[in-house]
Amino acid sequence: xxxxxxxxxxxxxxxxxxxxxRLGRSSSGCPFCPGHEDATPTETxxxxxxxxxxxxxxxxxxxxxRSFPNLYPLTDPHEVLVPTPRHVTAWRDLTLPELEAGLELxxxxxxxxxxxxxxxxxxxxxxxxxxxxxxHVHAQLVSVPAGTHAERLTRGVxxxxxxxxxxxxxxxxxxxxxxxxxxxLALVAHPLPRIAGALLVTPLTHASTIGMxxxxxxxxxxxxxxxxxxxxxxxxxxxVADEAxxxxxxxxxxxxxxxxxxxxxxxxxxxxxxxxxxxxxxARERLAQPAQG
Numbered sequence: 001x002x003x004x005x006x007x008x009x010x011x012x013x014x015x016x017x018x019x020x021x022r023l024g025r026s027s028s029g030c031p032f033c034p035g036h037e038d039a040t041p042t043e044t045x046x047x048x049x050x051x052x053x054x055x056x057x058x059x060x061x062x063x064x065x066r067s068f069p070n071l072y073p074l075t076d077p078h079e080v081l082v083p084t085p086r087h088v089t090a091w092r093d094l095t096l097p098e099l100e101a102g103l104e105l106x107x108x109x110x111x112x113x114x115x116x117x118x119x120x121x122x123x124x125x126x127x128x129x130x131x132x133x134x135x136h137v138h139a140q141l142v143s144v145p146a147g148t149h150a151e152r153l154t155r156g157v158x159x160x161x162x163x164x165x166x167x168x169x170x171x172x173x174x175x176x177x178x179x180x181x182x183x184x185l186a187l188v189a190h191p192l193p194r195i196a197g198a199l200l201v202t203p204l205t206h207a208s209t210i211g212m213x214x215x216x217x218x219x220x221x222x223x224x225x226x227x228x229x230x231x232x233x234x235x236x237x238x239x240v241a242d243e244a245x246x247x248x249x250x251x252x253x254x255x256x257x258x259x260x261x262x263x264x265x266x267x268x269x270x271x272x273x274x275x276x277x278x279x280x281x282x283a284r285e286r287l288a289q290p291a292q293g
Contacts, residue, residue, distance in 0.1 A: 003145070012148070016074050032136035034061035034085045041069040044079055045112070047105050053084075053097040061085035064098070065105040067141075074142050077113055081106050081139040089135040091126045091235065092226040100219035106139055107210055110239065118143045119150040119242065127234025129256045146244070153240045154247035159206060165191075166248040170204050177276065179283040180224060184214050187221045189280035190252065196274035197257045199225045199283060202250035208243045222251060228283045229255040 004013050031039035047065040067081040083102025088094055094102070106122055113120045124139045125131035132138075156165035169175055170186060179187040179199065190198035201221045203214070210218070222237075229235060234256040241249040263269050 014074060014144075016072075018072055030087055030134070030136050032082045032134065032138060033087050034063075037066075040080070041071065043068050045081075045105050045109050047101045050097070050101065053095070053101050064101040067105055067109050070140065075144055077141075077143050079109055079113070079141045081109060081141065083137060083139065087135075088137050090231075091124060091137050091237070092229075092231070094137065094223070094226075096219060096223050099223050100216060102139065103219050103222070104212070104215055106141070106239070107212070107215070109141055110241075113141055113143055115143070117146050119146045121149070121238065123236065123238035125236060127256070129234035130236045132234075150242045150245065150247075154242045154245055157248035157250070158242075158245050159248070164206055164248050166200075166202050166250060167206050170202070177280050179280055180221065180287065182217045182221055185217050185221055187225055187283075189276050189283060191276055193254065193272060193276065193279075194270040195254055195256065195258050196272050196276075197229065197255040197279050197282075199228065199253045199279075200250045201225060201253075202248065206248050208241065208246045208249060210239070210241055210249055218251070222253070224287055225253050225283075228286045229257075233257065 002015050004015055005011070006013055029036055029039075037043075043066050045067040046063050049062050050064050053064040063085060065081065065083045067079050070078040070080050081102065083105070084094060084098040086098070088098075091099075110120050110122050120141055120143050122139060122141045124137075126137065157167075158164065159167070169177060169188060169191065175188065177189045177191055179189060181187075181204070184203060185201055186204055188200050188202065190200055201218060226235070236254045236256065237252065239249075239251050241247070258271070258273055261271075263271060
């Protein structure tokens with residue numbers, strides 16, 4: 001796996017021919033389920049079984065969440081993180097304690113993989129349309145060169161001349177993008193997403209480090225955000241935190257409500273097919289309902 005510059009457009013591509021092999025792996029059992037731990041590389045991290053995380057399953061497995069190197073890496077390092085021993089196939093179906101345990105290990109592994117001049121991208125592909133090749137829910141972490149890759153995610157939230165786009169959004173007394181407000185964090189509709197329906201979980205005030213003191217609140221708001229999209233909607237999710245640049249951190253949840261087509265792929269112009277303010281109103285309406293189907 002290597003980074004190359006497209007000689008025609010100058011765009012950078014990640015060439016990883018070995019990734020195709022992951023689609024042809026054996027179907028003799030889920031490698032992420034308990035009892036199949038030897039089907040994955042040696043663990044890099046683990047949250048030990050917690051009785052409150054899942055009634056029985058975690059205790060039987062001996063773990064609540066675990067991480068290990070990806071057998072088909074995009075970068076070096078590239079890790080996989082399994083947030084629950086239960087064979088859950090959609091992140092929206094994780095219990096809140098399972099999601100919190102998974103996020104705890106994800107943040108721990110992200111910190112462990114940080115290195116000078118590198119950016120660690122922690123992300124989730126939830127569903128085939130979102131890029132998942134295995135059903136059992138999992139997250140991934142890849143390490144890429146710092147600079148361009150981090151800057152494209154944080155350009156407007158680096159507090160330049162006392163200005164940060166997320167601070168502006170959070171500072172409005174009654175923001176129309178606000179979906180839910182917590183003690184330290186808020187769930188908001190993305191003001192101009194790649195695809196319609198994107199949501200963000202982010203601090204109410206400028207913060208560049210995701211502390212464990214907000215873990216429970218982050219898990220709770222993310223758990224709520226996952227309920228907004230229709231049940232059969234694939235979702236991509238990623239964490240954006242660039243401590244070196246003092247960027248305002250956020251977690252972005254992007255429902256795959258549209259396909260990328262000729263304009264998006266060729267010109268890099270994402271087409272937003274719905275008003276972001278309408279997406280905020282839709283999210284508030286969905287979360288006001290007693291159940292989401």
